[in-house]
Amino acid sequence: MERELVIVLDFGGQYNQLIARRVRECNVYCEVMSYDTSLEKIKELDPKGIIFTGGPASVYEDGSPKCDKEIFELGIPVLGICYGSQLMSHLLGGEVSKAPVREYGKTEVTFDTTSKLFQDLSETSICWMSHTDFISEIPEGFRITGRTDSCPVAALEKADQKLYAVQFHPEVVHTQEGTQMISNFLYNICECTGDWKMDSFVEDSIKAIKEKVGDKKVLCALSGGVDSSVAAVMIAKAIGKQLTCIFVDHGLLRKNEGDEVEAIFSNQFDLNFIRVNVQERFYAKLAGVSDPETKRKIVGEEFIRVFEEEAKKIGVVDYLVQGTIYPDVIESGLGKSAVIKSHHNVGGLPDYVDFKEIIEPLRDLFKDEVRKAGLELGIPENLVFRQPFPGPGLAIRIIGDITPEKVQIIQDADAIYREEIAKAGLDKTIGQYFAALTNMRSVGVMGDERTYDYAVALRAVNTSDFMTAESADLPWEVLGIVTSRIVNEVKGVNRVFYDCTGKPPATIEFE
Structure with missing residues (x-):
């Protein structure tokens, strides 16, 4: 172009x-x-x-x-x-x-x-x-x-x-x-005319993908995150059913997220969508593991294995889609594009899957431009502007070992938190916010009975670059409503904390 x-x-x-x-x-x-x-x-x-x-x-x-x-x-x-x-x-x-x-x-x-x-x-x-x-x-x-x-x-x-x-x-x-x-x-x-517009970028990209792919087959690992979703839809607009998207639901997504992703990609876009439900498999692999790095490795490796198994059922594909975006390219070698980070999106998949070439349709875009492209492509706003979510998912928002019960607790608590933040009109102003489950249990009293339950930590930060961050100054009224709802509606929780720490010294995520 x-x-x-x-x-x-x-x-x-x-x-x-x-x-x-x-x-x-x-x-x-x-x-x-x-x-x-x-x-x-x-x-x-x-x-x-x-x-x-x-x-x-x-x-x-x-x-x-x-x-x-x-x-x-x-x-x-x-x-x-x-x-x-x-x-x-x-x-x-x-x-x-x-x-x-x-x-x-x-x-x-x-x-x-x-x-x-x-x-x-x-x-x-x-x-x-x-x-x-x-x-x-x-x-x-x-x-x-x-x-x-x-x-x-x-x-x-x-x-x-x-x-x-x-x-x-x-x-x-x-x-x-x-x-x-x-x-x-x-x-x-410089006397520029200003020809860099998202509508023309999307149009030109679809045309270029059509010409490049021809009648060949393309495979995409879909996480449901913004980058992989926008990349998948752009390819789908170009080649339709020649694209197969494999969505691995590892049971560590936010509440109802798997169903939402499936509904969007099955009903709104013309592509082959395969959802693989492997929640129990991931829970079994993670059982008793509390070290954060080990959890990350298990989730990453198991994701690749599941993807490999599903890809083999399809047979040889000509192209693999990756949602690489421009900051990945810069950080991996300042425009020396031969170097690609191993950890973004589905890094590592090329070793496992039989394909000829990688397509990276978002390689030239910054994150805010990816979101604009997503809107141009007709992807719903709630998916385009969804909160950043780590690859290992809730595995690193649950301190200590992971059980299906803990996943349920944090899914429910996080859903309440996000709902109340949106109701208060704060969802577009905070850089990132989520609930995490601490490994602390403490004595409480509910309905005249003694409880011994978990504490949920709420996190909200303002950041422009995610390299540094300050905790967001949330209104006490909002925190009060969220706390009341979580302890009353989420079984197994009797305390709620708000994390006031910036980055540094903390990180944005808990693990």
């Missing part, structure tokens, strides 16, 4: 994916690549623009990441961010020095709004600074377009060569007009 491209060259910045997402939100397709991508490769890709990320290094240190100086002579617009701005200045003859005052956090910047980069912006605006070095002398031919009280060069440009640089981070939400700056770079400077 031919489309406009902007390249993000990564110099080790923590916000590399965020920059790419902001570009795509402006309807321009974008890929993250390593800073050492060759000039030949860049010329071959013919991007409309290049963005340098930030990074923790100092440009004057030995071994700091650098690109070829000739990149500035290609005639392609370049935007340097933070370390990227210092690198541009350094390579083009400017001076970079250690700052007398380290700038970190929200800072007021004054802009020259005659610059194409800052067109239609306020003359002063809050931006997010994070740097210990600063540009002490700008390169010849450049002019300063932004400054702060303690940073004389917060932005600079050489407009005739389409070279722009900012010392702050326009990609983070703390920079008030950051998205406008990125949009200005894309449209005023």
Whole structure:
């Protein structure tokens, strides 16, 4: 699919994916690549623009990441961010020095709004600074377009060569007009038309899959999660009954989830759907196991075995579908696509199943784009926006050993929690929320009788990247209703806790 491209060259910045997402939100397709991508490769890709990320290094240190100086002579617009701005200045003859005052956090910047980069912006605006070095002398031919009280060069440009640089981070939400700056770079400077739209991506992908697959057979392991569901439906729209989806119900899904997935895929889409009910088999394998890593391995390996057995009944297939998404690709080698994570989705299946090639229809998409594609494909909203759910399922939300009774307890408690969060209108504002079953039993009293039952822990966090998280500040009223309902309606529970811990020091999941 031919489309406009902007390249993000990564110099080790923590916000590399965020920059790419902001570009795509402006309807321009974008890929993250390593800073050492060759000039030949860049010329071959013919991007409309290049963005340098930030990074923790100092440009004057030995071994700091650098690109070829000739990149500035290609005639392609370049935007340097933070370390990227210092690198541009350094390579083009400017001076970079250690700052007398380290700038970190929200800072007021004054802009020259005659610059194409800052067109239609306020003359002063809050931006997010994070740097210990600063540009002490700008390169010849450049002019300063932004400054702060303690940073004389917060932005600079050489407009005739389409070279722009900012010392702050326009990609983070703390920079008030950051998205406008990125949009200005894309449209005023790179002259993009903005052809990256989800409806055309879905349409083009379906057409490309049709051409690639022809009359061959395709197999998909369907977890019921967002990525595998969207991948399956996209393939189904292209080739219909040539696709077989195998849905392994291991008995560790949320309440009624197996039935919901089956109803959607059996009734709404034209594909071969096989549901394999192997709850007892998984419970038997997990009996008496309380170590979290062992539980994960058992669930993963058993899933592969079940999938292998079902796949053998079908015989040779030509293609296997995987729901790989773009963050998987970046994290496994910064655009060096030969490296693929072994643990995403159905990692490992190629060793077991007789097939010729993998199809990854969502390989270019971020998670929010996968959801948009899902809506374009007609997948119901409740599936598209469902809460993140770990591969081992409830096995790692039950502390200690797993029994069918414990699974029932946590399914019921979690369903009540999700229902009340939705009723309170909080379901779209919290990053992730779920109930977990602790291994603690305590004395309680219910109906004048002594009880000795389990405690359920409720978790709710706000996060933008799932790398760090803060516990969500849930209203006491909501927590009170959830607690009352769980202890009254769920047999075997007499206490409810709310987990107030962030990540770090905790993880989002319990195990």
